[in-house]
Amino acid sequence: MVLTEIPQIKKLKPNRFALLIGSILPDVIDKPFVLLGIGTGRYFSHNLLFVLVSFIVIFLSTKRNLRVSLPFLCGLTTHLLLDIPYVPFFYPFISYEWVVIDDVILFWFDALFTNPFVIITEIAGVVSLVFILIKNKLYHRKEIMDYLKGEGLSIQHE
Numbered sequence: 001m002v003l004t005e006i007p008q009i010k011k012l013k014p015n016r017f018a019l020l021i022g023s024i025l026p027d028v029i030d031k032p033f034v035l036l037g038i039g040t041g042r043y044f045s046h047n048l049l050f051v052l053v054s055f056i057v058i059f060l061s062t063k064r065n066l067r068v069s070l071p072f073l074c075g076l077t078t079h080l081l082l083d084i085p086y087v088p089f090f091y092p093f094i095s096y097e098w099v100v101i102d103d104v105i106l107f108w109f110d111a112l113f114t115n116p117f118v119i120i121t122e123i124a125g126v127v128s129l130v131f132i133l134i135k136n137k138l139y140h141r142k143e144i145m146d147y148l149k150g151e152g153l154s155i156q157h158e
């Protein structure tokens, strides 16, 4: 999301909403499965096949609108890259056998407070969110929505 603040990218008016959806989609799909005892939290939607298929679906369903489908693709790819090393990129073509965690929620909370990498990325996330809100003066719902859609006031000074 921070990268969309780079003027050259900002000019293209990327649909940040699609970026956001892409970047959370793998976890939205996979995490509930873990709670049901299926997979490891990085499974059905944490692989290249899913990336390819969902990109094509978005690309075609938006009438080949790259302003929407490319940010979506970027969000999705970034998510998987940040999940390395535990990403089953070639699922389902290669079978992956990873440690099954008994109490997932406890594990996530534990990581949130004890894993330095997780803590740093979470803090970086919050800081960049605040940076984006202040820089673009996004203090109201409508402004935020316009910003996400890649429209609105935020491009007026260019």
Ligand SMILES: [Zn+2]
Residues within 6 Å of the ligand: 026, 027, 041, 042, 046, 079, 083
């Ligand atoms: Zn993930």
